[in-house]
Structures are given as C-alpha cells and as structure tokens.
Amino acid sequence: xxxxxxxxxxxxxxxxxxxxxxRQFETETRxxxxxxxxxxxxVTALPRVMAHRLAFSPDGKWLMVSCSLKVFLLAVQxxxxxxxxxxxxxxxxxxxxxPNGSYIATGEPRGLVTLWDSHTxxxxxxxxxxxGGGIKKLAFTSDNSKVVSITLSKHSEIGIWDLQxxxxxxxxxxxxxxxxxxxxxxxxxxxxxxxxxxxxxxSGRILREFHCDLPIQSLALSSDGHTVVGLDDKRNEKFLxxxxxxxxxxxxxxxxxxxxxxxxxxxxxLVATESDYDNxxxxxxxxxxxxxxxxxxxxxxxxxxxFPAAFSPDGNLLAAMNGDAxxxxxxxxxxxxxxxxxxxxWQYQRKPVLSLNGRWLVTEGTDNGxxxWDLQxxxxxxxLVGKLPKADRVAISHDGDTVAATGWKTxxxxxxxxxxxxxxxxxxxxxxxxxxxxxxxxxxxxxYADEGKVISREVGTGEVxxxxxxxxxxxxxxxxxxxxxxxxxxGYGYIYWWDVDWGRCMLRPKQLRDYCEFDDHKLGKxxxxxxxxVDLTCLVAEWHTEGKNHEFVHQVHLLDLKSGRYLQHxxxxxxxxxxxxxxxxxxxxxxxxxxxxxxxxxLGTGTCVAQFMELPKLGYGDEITFLQVSPDGKRLxxxxxxxxxxxxxxxxGEFLATAYNLSDGYLWxxxxxxxxxxxxxxxxxxxxxxxxxxxxADGEKPEYILQGxxxxxxxxxxxxxxxxVMTRLNDWNRYQQLLQIRLGNQTAMDDHLLSTGAxxxxxxxxxxxxxxxxxxx
Numbered sequence: 001x002x003x004x005x006x007x008x009x010x011x012x013x014x015x016x017x018x019x020x021x022x023r024q025f026e027t028e029t030r031x032x033x034x035x036x037x038x039x040x041x042x043v044t045a046l047p048r049v050m051a052h053r054l055a056f057s058p059d060g061k062w063l064m065v066s067c068s069l070k071v072f073l074l075a076v077q078x079x080x081x082x083x084x085x086x087x088x089x090x091x092x093x094x095x096x097x098x099p100n101g102s103y104i105a106t107g108e109p110r111g112l113v114t115l116w117d118s119h120t121x122x123x124x125x126x127x128x129x130x131x132g133g134g135i136k137k138l139a140f141t142s143d144n145s146k147v148v149s150i151t152l153s154k155h156s157e158i159g160i161w162d163l164q165x166x167x168x169x170x171x172x173x174x175x176x177x178x179x180x181x182x183x184x185x186x187x188x189x190x191x192x193x194x195x196x197x198x199x200x201x202x203s204g205r206i207l208r209e210f211h212c213d214l215p216i217q218s219l220a221l222s223s224d225g226h227t228v229v230g231l232d233d234k235r236n237e238k239f240l241x242x243x244x245x246x247x248x249x250x251x252x253x254x255x256x257x258x259x260x261x262x263x264x265x266x267x268x269x270l271v272a273t274e275s276d277y278d279n280x281x282x283x284x285x286x287x288x289x290x291x292x293x294x295x296x297x298x299x300x301x302x303x304x305x306x307f308p309a310a311f312s313p314d315g316n317l318l319a320a321m322n323g324d325a326x327x328x329x330x331x332x333x334x335x336x337x338x339x340x341x342x343x344x345x346w347q348y349q350r351k352p353v354l355s356l357n358g359r360w361l362v363t364e365g366t367d368n369g370x371x372x373w374d375l376q377x378x379x380x381x382x383x384l385v386g387k388l389p390k391a392d393r394v395a396i397s398h399d400g401d402t403v404a405a406t407g408w409k410t411x412x413x414x415x416x417x418x419x420x421x422x423x424x425x426x427x428x429x430x431x432x433x434x435x436x437x438x439x440x441x442x443x444x445x446x447x448y449a450d451e452g453k454v455i456s457r458e459v460g461t462g463e464v465x466x467x468x469x470x471x472x473x474x475x476x477x478x479x480x481x482x483x484x485x486x487x488x489x490x491g492y493g494y495i496y497w498w499d500v501d502w503g504r505c506m507l508r509p510k511q512l513r514d515y516c517e518f519d520d521h522k523l524g525k526x527x528x529x530x531x532x533x534v535d536l537t538c539l540v541a542e543w544h545t546e547g548k549n550h551e552f553v554h555q556v557h558l559l560d561l562k563s564g565r566y567l568q569h570x571x572x573x574x575x576x577x578x579x580x581x582x583x584x585x586x587x588x589x590x591x592x593x594x595x596x597x598x599x600x601x602x603l604g605t606g607t608c609v610a611q612f613m614e615l616p617k618l619g620y621g622d623e624i625t626f627l628q629v630s631p632d633g634k635r636l637x638x639x640x641x642x643x644x645x646x647x648x649x650x651x652x653g654e655f656l657a658t659a660y661n662l663s664d665g666y667l668w669x670x671x672x673x674x675x676x677x678x679x680x681x682x683x684x685x686x687x688x689x690x691x692x693x694x695x696x697a698d699g700e701k702p703e704y705i706l707q708g709x710x711x712x713x714x715x716x717x718x719x720x721x722x723x724x725v726m727t728r729l730n731d732w733n734r735y736q737q738l739l740q741i742r743l744g745n746q747t748a749m750d751d752h753l754l755s756t757g758a759x760x761x762x763x764x765x766x767x768x769x770x771x772x773x774x775x776x777x
Contacts, residue, residue: 039705039715041678042121042690043660043669044072044081051321053094054310057101062118063310063319064104065326066095071104073097073118075706076317079328082690082704085116093152096138102701103163105147107135113149113161119692119702125166137178142185146201150176158190160201172204173197177233180221189228189244191216196228196242210242210249218260222267223313229263229270229292239270241292252295256288260307265315268293273307287320357439358631360400363643363661370394370403371661372417378659378682378726380666384420389413393436397443402459404437404446412437412448414459424462430474438478438487440500447487449475454489454498466503470496481533482584482631488533495561497536507536507561530580530589536561539589541577556580556591558603568606572599579627581636583650590636590650592624598638600653612636612648613655635729647729656729662688668725675742681716682725691715 053066056076065072068091073083087106095106097118104116111134114126133151140147140163147161156176160169179190179199187207188199194215198208217233230240236258242249254272261272274288287307289298309320318329355362361373369385384403389410396403396417406412406428412435414424428435428450435449440456445465447456452472456465468489475489480500487498497507530539538561543554554577558568575593582589588609592598598612615622615638626639629650636648643661648654660667667689668682681689691705691712705711727735 039678039711040692040694041681041715041719042083042692043667044084044688044690051308051326053096054308054319054321055095055097056310056312056317056319057097058099058313059101060312060314060317062097062101064095064097066092066106068092071095071106071116073104074326075704076312078687078706078708080687080690080707082706083118083121083692085118085121087114093134094137096140096147098140098144098163099142100144103140103144105138105140107138107149109134109152111135111151113138113147113159113166115147115163115166119704120694127161127166127168139179139181139188141181141201142183146185148179148181148188148201150179158188158199160204170204173199173206177215177217178219178230180219180228182221183223183225189219189221191219191230196230196240198244208244210247212240212249213251214238214240216240220261220263220270222263223265224267227267229261229267231258231261231272239290239292252290252292254290254295254297260309262307262309262311262318264311265313269298271309271318271320355394355396356628356630356637357396357398357400360396361637361645362394362396362403363639363645364391366663370405372396372400373659373666376726376730378666378668378722378729380662382664383417384415387415387420387422395437395439395446397439397459398441399443402439402443402446404439404448406435406437406448408433414446414462423459424457426457426462433474436475436478436489438480440480441482441484447478447480449478449489449491454478454487454496456487456500468496468498468503468505470494479531479533483534486533488531488536490529490531495531495536495538497533497561527577528580530582531561532582532586534586537567537586539580539582541580541591543576554593556589556601558606568603570599570601570606570608572608573597579624579638581628583629583633584631585633590627590629592627592638594623596622596624598624598627598636600650610653612653615640615646649732654732657725660688668722670725670728673739675739676719676724678719680724680728681720682722683720686712686716686720689716 051065051067055064056062061076063074063076065074069087071085071092072081074081085104091109092106093109095104097104102118104118106114106116110128112126112128113135115124116122117124135149136152137150138147145163147163149159149161151157157171158173158176158179159171161167162169173190173192175192177191179188181188186201188201190197190199194212196210196212196216197206200207215233216230218231220229221227226243226245228242228244230242232238232240237254237256239252239254240249241252256274258272258274261270263270269289269291271287271289291298307321309318311318316331320327320329359375361375363371363373365371365382365385367386368388368390370383370388370391372381372383388405390407391405392407394403394405401417402414403417404412404414412426412428413422415422430451437446437448439446444459445456446459447454451474452470454468454470454475457463458465470489470491473491473494475491477490479488485500487500489496489498495507496505498504499506525544526540526542528541532538538559540557540559542557543552545551546553553571554573554575555569555571556577557566560567570591573591573593575595577591577593579592580589586603588600588602590598590600596615599608600610600612601607602609622640622642624638624640628637629635630637634650635656636650637645639645645659645661647656649656655671657668657670662685665685666683667685670680672679683689686707693703693705724735724738727738
C-alpha cells in the first residue's frame with residue numbers, strides 16, 4: 001500500500017512534466033510551420049494555349065508568352081512558369097516585357113493599353129489613346145520610361161505612353177506598318193510605304209529616311225542596333241538587310257512565301273515560316289533557317305517548330321510554339337552550322353470531365369486515354385493510354401472496374417480498367433453519330449444508342465439482351481434509375497421511358513414542347529434537359545425573347561411527363577443555361593449559365609435557396625460543360641472547358657477544392673483557412689507551383705521563389721498536405737479536428753492524450769509489480 005502511494009506522488013510531477021513537453025513540442029511545431037515572411041503560391045498549371053507573341057527579358061532569365069486572354073512568365077533556367085496574368089474581359093492582341101522584367105504591357109482590340117506588375121500580377125493602369133483600331137504591337141524603351149504602341153486601324157498611328165502615369169504623351173506618324181526600338185531607347189525604326197525611317201521618340205521628328213524598292217510589312221533589329229531586317233509586303237518572299245550606319249541595303253530572295261520571322265541577335269541568321277502559296281491560299285508547313293550573309297538556307301532541325309518564335313539575347317536559345325506546346329532549341333557550336341537540339345518544356349494540356357460514378361471520376365487523358373480520379377485520395381491514374389478510340393463519350397461502372405467509350409465514327413469499346421484488357425468492341429450501324437452510354441447500377445449491363453434504337457448488352461458475354469425501338473429518333477442521352485427498374489432515353493425532344501425487365505415503353509413518346517403549350521408558358525429554344533427516371537418529371541432549360549425590345553429570358557421549367565402537367569418554373573439567370581443537375585432524391589437541383597453563375601433551387605417551392613460562389617474568370621475555357629451532384633448528395637462538381645474541376649459542399653454551399661486535369665500527375669488546391677492563409681496544396685507536380693515572397697523591404701520588388709530553394713521546399717513540406725485537402729472534400733468534421741490540432745488547441749490536445757493514456761505510455765515507464773489499474777488512479 002505504501003509503495004503504491006509513493007508511486008502516485010511520483011506520478012504527479014511526471015505527468016505535469018509530460019504535459020509541458022507536449023505543449024512545448026506543439027509550440028515549436030507551430031513556429032516552424034509559420035513562414036517568417038508572407039509567401040503567396042501561384043498555380044501555373046496551364047491549359048492548351050495558342051500563343052501569338054514570345055519575348056525574352058534582356059538578361060535572358062525570363063520568357064514572356066502572350067496568348068489571347070492570358071500572359072505567362074517563365075523562368076528560362078528551370079523551364080517553369082512563375083506568373084500568370086489574366087485579362088478576363090478582353091482579348092489580348094499583343095504584349096511586351098519591359099527591359100528590367102518588372103512590367104508587362106498588353107494591348108486590346110478596343111485600343112486599350114494595360115500595364116501590369118509582372119511580379120505581383122497587379123493591374124497598374126489601363127489607358128486608351130487611340131481613336132480607332134486595336135493595338136497591333138507594343139514595346140518598351142530601354143530606360144523603362146515609355147511604352148510605344150501601334151494600331152491596327154487604317155491610320156496605323158504610333159502612340160508614346162508614359163510608363164509611370166499611363167498618359168498618352170504624343171501620337172505621331174500615320175501609315176506605319178511596323179516598328180522596332182533602338183537599343184538606347186531614344187529612337188524607333190519604322191516602316192511606312194516604301195520607306196524605312198528613324199523616328200526620334202522625344203520630339204516625334206524623322207531623323208533619317210531610307211528608300212526601299214518594295215513595301216516592308218515587318219521589321220527586326222540586331223542587338224547592336226546597326227542592322228535592320230524587313231520582310232517584303234508584296235509576295236513575302238524577300239528579306240531586306242539594311243545597315244543603318246552606312247545606309248547600304250541588299251535583298252535576299254528566298255523564293256518561298258514567309259508569314260513570320262525572328263532575327264538572331266547577331267543579325268546574321270533568322271528563322272521563318274515556310275509556306276506553300278498558290279496566289280490565293282497558303283498552308284504553313286514548317287520552319288526554316290536562313291543565313292543572311294550568303295542568302296542560303298541552313299540545315300538544322302526544321303520540324304517541331306512553329307511561330308511565334310524568339311531568340312534569347314545571347315542567341316544560344318530559340319523559343320517557339322509547336323501547336324500548343326512550347327519548345328526550346330539550343331544552338332550547338334557555331335551559328336553558321338545551324339544545328340539545334342529541341343527541348344520540349346511546356347505541354348500541360350487539360351481536358352473536360354467525361355463521367356462520374358461516386359468515388360471515381362473519369363476525365364480525358366493523354367493520347368486518347370483517360371484519367372481515373374480516386375476522390376477519396378485525390379490521386380489520378382492514367383489508364384488505356386493510346387488504346388481507346390477518340391472518345392467523346394465515356395462511362396464507368398459503379399465499382400470502377402469497367403470503362404466503356406465511343407466517339408464519332410468509332411466503335412463502342414468496353415475495357416477492364418485494371419488490366420486494360422479489351423472486353424468487347426461493337427460497330428454501330430451509323431457511326432456518324434456519337435452514341436450515349438450508360439451502365440446499369442449493378443455494373444453487369446451496358447446500354448448504348450445506335451441509330452433509331454437503344455441496345456442493352458451483358459458486359460461479361462457481350463450478349464444482346466434487348467433492342468428498344470425509338471421510332472427512328474437518335475438518342476442523345478441515356479440514364480438508368482437508381483432502383484434499376486427503368487431506363488430513360490431522350491433524342492431531339494422526344495422522351496422514352498422503358499421498363500428494364502420487360503423492355504416495354506411505358507410512356508407514349510411525345511415532344512417536350514408539347515407538354516407546355518399554355519398561354520403563360522411556351523418553350524423557346526431548349527438548351528438542356530434533365531429527366532428523373534423514377535417518376536418521369538423533367539427539367540427543361542430554354543430561352544426566348546419578350547416584349548417590343550426582344551429582351552432575352554432564360555429560365556428552367558419543371559414538367560410532369562406522365563400527366564402532361566406544367567409544375568413549376570425557375571427564373572434568375574441572365575444568360576443561356578448550359579448545365580443542370582439534381583440531387584439523388586430530386587428535392588433540389590442546381591443550374592449554371594454561360595457566365596458561370598450557379599444557382600440552387602427547391603423543386604417543391606420553385607425558390608432559389610442558394611447561389612454558389614462564382615468562379616474567377618480565367619479567360620478561354622471558363623464555360624462550365626459538366627455539372628453533377630454526387631450520388632450521395634454531398635458534393636457538387638463542376639468542370640469547365642479548360643479542364644479545371646471545382647468542388648462545393650452541396651448542402652452548405654461551402655467551396656471545398658479545385659483540381660486540375662493534367663496530362664501527368666495531379667494538382668489540388670483549397671480556399672484559405674485559419675492555418676493555411678493561401679490554402680492547402682495536394683500535388684506531385686511541384687513544377688506547377690510558383691511562390692512569391694510579397695513582403696520584401698521597402699523599394700524591393702517581390703521575389704519569385706523557385707523549386708530548389710530551401711524556402712520552396714519548406715513551404716511545400718508544410719502546405720502540400722493531401723490529408724487536409726481530401727478530408728475537406730470528403731469529411732468536414734475530420735477536417736475541423738485536424739485543423740484544431742494544427743492550430744494548437746491545447747485543451748483538445750491534452751484531453752485527447754490523457755483519454756488515450758498516451759502520456760503515461762510515452763513518458764512514464766511502469767515499475768515492475770504495479771498493475772495497470774492501480775497505476776492509472
């Protein structure tokens with residue numbers, strides 16, 4: 001008895017000491033996790049893009065890639081994108097990178113010039129000075145004090161802008177086709193008609209003029225500012241080489257039609273497109289190199305390059321677009337040899353969602369394959385790469401074991417997803433139509449449309465079970481009811497309701513618009529419809545015009561297809577409705593329009609009960625093409641044309657996460673929370689994440705932190721946490737628990753450790769002869 005009392009007295013300070021040790025460990029962990037400076041991540045996963053301008057910074061460290069609605073900044077050394085500037089409301093005609101790399105200017109078709117901070121992505125100013133026509137070209141002066149622009153209008157004016165204020169200082173010289181800025185930034189070399197002129201940017205006066213035999217459409221200048229090269233504007237077959245110092249000029253006649261060209265900094269070599277030309281049409285075929293000293297074509301790699309293209313300032317690298325991929329060519333040896341090595345660096349294509357069965361999400365993958373997403377872990381597994389036909393429709397069984405795919409003029413193929421073994425291939429009677437597919441809930445039967453009928457087959461044997469006649473109407477959608485008793489097909493407004501067991505049509509087909517021929521509700525142009533296969537109620541989205549001003553009205557109607565009754569209408573959208581999805585019990589549904597607004601509706605009352613967070617505009621590909629409430633009714637998933645997936649909690653409307661459909665790997669992000677001020681990451685592609693340190697000392701520009709930097713590794717070690725992302729997506733209560741632990745909720749932590757006996761087990765070795773029951777008292 002005495003020994004036990006002594007042990008109890010010894011145990012009290014030990015327990016206190018254990019609590020202090022645990023708290024100290026938590027404190028040190030939190031301090032280690034908290035960045036000393038504010039660091040903001042930038043997701044640089046990129047969609048397919050068609051670039052129209054490339055430009056290196058003068059130090060060769062950065063490459064600007066300008067596309068229709070975005071501008072990307074790449075670190076040349078690491079071949080990674082570090083910044084994405086988005087211009088959501090206007091098309092970008094052209095862009096320019098400042099000599100110091102701190103600014104990017106963009107020009108729009110409306111004549112607007114916008115200046116951006118290339119580090120922070122901030123829009124510094126936007127100004128309009130040109131009366132007519134869009135901006136054709138932009139350039140900075142070497143001292144970073146001015147932006148020079150030229151318009152696409154018939155006047156083709158040159159505008160000179162003050163970089164600090166955004167004010168248009170002067171407008172000079174109409175009829176200019178192209179211009180380049182001299183290395184000292186004091187003059188511009190311009191082409192106008194049959195003349196190449198040297199323009200003083202301060203006074204607007206012409207300093208020198210050079211006569212040309214042919215008009216010049218585009219110009220380039222060597223890095224020393226002595227040699228100007230121009231492409232003729234008649235047949236695009238001749239290059240003018242002009243020495244500005246002596247005024248001597250000569251022509252190089254290639255005899256081949258060229259559309260674009262880029263000049264090597266030394267002025268002795270260029271790369272240009274080579275096109276077939278038949279007086280009316282041309283077809284861009286390949287890229288060629290020309291030695292301007294001899295006027296001869298150079299041998300080198302000519303395939304895999306396209307335009308736009310740009311040489312690095314030292315002339316050792318050539319960046320060019322090959323379709324939607326960016327490639328670098330490296331010069332090996334003397335430039336006269338013209339031997340280049342290709343280095344593809346940028347091809348992160350993203351594609352839309354194809355199917356969802358609950359846990360598994362199917363998206364388009366690489367080389368006609370698919371990506372299988374496990375929504376419990378967030379991991380993505382490429383499957384059937386190079387094996388599927390060009391798939392426009394894909395369905396996955398509920399157990400995730402079987403995948404069916406078809407496309408335009410391709411057979412219906414059924415594959416085992418795990419072994420990637422082809423099970424069946426059926427050629428439809430009319431392959432010119434894209435056939436809808438649907439798996440029975442038990443996964444053992446598949447249905448697909450073929451011309452004017454619906455065919456169901458057993459997945460295991462391929463045996464035809466039923467052929468359902470749709471009176472010649474081609475079905476555009478198929479859906480099984482959750483209870484497996486009925487199948488609904490829709491085509492060109494005709495709805496068919498089938499008994500799965502007997503193969504009988506339980507509803508005489510009738511066009512959708514025939515259900516609504518009332519004075520108050522007449523269907524206009526139907527954009528999308530959604531049918532409940534259990535009770536045959538139907539949601540129809542349509543638009544029509546009203547009143548003398550023909551104002552557009554966009555709304556959703558609820559119809560009872562059995563009785564032909566009109567039940568309800570839903571009216572809030574201001575643009576065309578593109579997708580609908582209902583919860584599994586059909587008590588509510590969600591709709592999205594082409595402006596990206598998502599509304600949740602109560603099917604019983606017809607009222608709008610919530611509006612989900614509107615997604616930021618990212619340019620081309622923003623339109624949502626896939627919208628679905630998960631089979632358990634917990635999540636709402638939306639995917640746009642660019643392959644960006646967004647997840648919400650369907651009941652609360654809480655925005656949960658974003659995922660990117662990549663060619664290789666996975667990337668998830670979440671919104672901010674108490675512990676992660678910029679949200680959590682979950683990725684195996686750190687090359688698609690850039691970090692920006694934003695709280696630099698006064699006068700210092702924010703700093704990009706690239707992969708390989710210890711700060712980069714530290715940040716990803718803390719915030720690249722798949723558990724925090726996926727529990728937020730799948731188990732909100734567990735996510736809150738993890739968050740509380742990370743925030744260092746002492747009471748919760750202490751109670752948890754004490755309740756499990758972890759402290760005694762970790763810190764208090766039990767003396768021999770003392771039983772557990774007494775030791776815990």
